[in-house]
Amino acid sequence: MEHATRESVQQAANILQSRPYTVALAGAGMSKESGIPTFRGSGGLWTENGEPPLDQYQQFQRDPKRWWEERSNNSLGDFAQKIDSAQPNPGHFALAKMEEMGILRHLITQNIDDLHRRAGHQSLTEIHGNRNWMRCISCGFRISQRDFTYDPNVLPVYCDEDGCDGIIKSDTVMFGEPIPPQALNSSSMHSDLSDVFLTIGTSALVYPAAAFPVEAIQRGKILIEINPEPTQLTEHATIAIGAESGQVLPLLVEMISELDE
Numbered sequence: 444m445e446h447a448t449r450e451s452v453q454q455a456a457n458i459l460q461s462r463p464y465t466v467a468l469a470g471a472g473m474s475k476e477s478g479i480p481t482f483r484g485s486g487g488l489w490t491e492n493g494e495p496p497l498d499q500y501q502q503f504q505r506d507p508k509r510w511w512e513e514r515s516n517n518s519l520g521d522f523a524q525k526i527d528s529a530q531p532n533p534g535h536f537a538l539a540k541m542e543e544m545g546i547l548r549h550l551i552t553q554n555i556d557d558l559h560r561r562a563g564h565q566s567l568t569e570i571h572g573n574r575n576w577m578r579c580i581s582c583g584f585r586i587s588q589r590d591f592t593y594d595p596n597v598l599p600v601y602c603d604e605d606g607c608d609g610i611i612k613s614d615t616v617m618f619g620e621p622i623p624p625q626a627l628n629s630s631s632m633h634s635d636l637s638d639v640f641l642t643i644g645t646s647a648l649v650y651p652a653a654a655f656p657v658e659a660i661q662r663g664k665i666l667i668e669i670n671p672e673p674t675q676l677t678e679h680a681t682i683a684i685g686a687e688s689g690q691v692l693p694l695l696v697e698m699i700s701e702l703d704e
């Protein structure tokens with residue numbers, strides 16, 4: 444790591460060591476470091492295979508049974524296999540450690556790959572869902588696929604929460620689907636409370652997730668950005684660290700621990 448980059452990490456450590464209320468937004472850059480291809484950009488899933496239809500969710504709503512039948516018949520694609528074999532990287536573990544140390548109060552992730560959970564993260568909003576979970580589109584009930592059972596002869600699957608008869612779908616937010624209100628509420632609540640906002644591996648272009656750091660900037664909060672490439676947030680960042688999260692975050696934990704001593 445370059446000296447200047449290391450200096451920036453030290454500056455971030457100095458700020459975070461006093462435990463201001465810190466909220467982070469993580470994006471595809473973190474998953475990429477675990478070997479998961481991005482959606483957009485060169486070699487991206489959608490660049491190679493085309494983007495899903497913009498009315499994907501409306502198609503689901505029109506014919507949920509068909510979606511369920513296709514889901515049952517589809518074998519795992521190359522992308523799904525890459526996600527399933529991916530492991531949390533040192534950046535994921537360092538963020539979970541920052542939570543344990545009382546530094547990071549909440550993490551909003553745009554990633555659907557379950558790697559934050561697998562690294563042990565607790566206070567987490569998966570704003571675009573989690574591909575290993577299912578969700579009711581009416582009441583928002585979520586269940587891990589590990590615990591989820593259904594009768595493949597009775598499709599689509601309906602929610603069996605008390606008083607709810609909503610349709611169950613994958614938790615991953617489809618094109619055209621609104622972000623679940625529970626996810627928006629928890630993201631807004633923690634962002635409002637934050638003194639420091641940390642963006643990690645995200646170009647902050649996809650709304651509504653991008654609105655949280657933008658609002659932090661507008662309200663004059665401290666913004667710390669960790670991303671190998673400059674983004675539209677970089678010029679507004681209090682500290683911009685131009686390196687990979689898998690390198691920066693463990694160093695940040697180490698530096699804060701040293702200051703704690």
Ligand SMILES: [Zn+2]
Pocket residue numbers: 579580581582583584602603604607608609
């Ligand atoms: Zn329900």
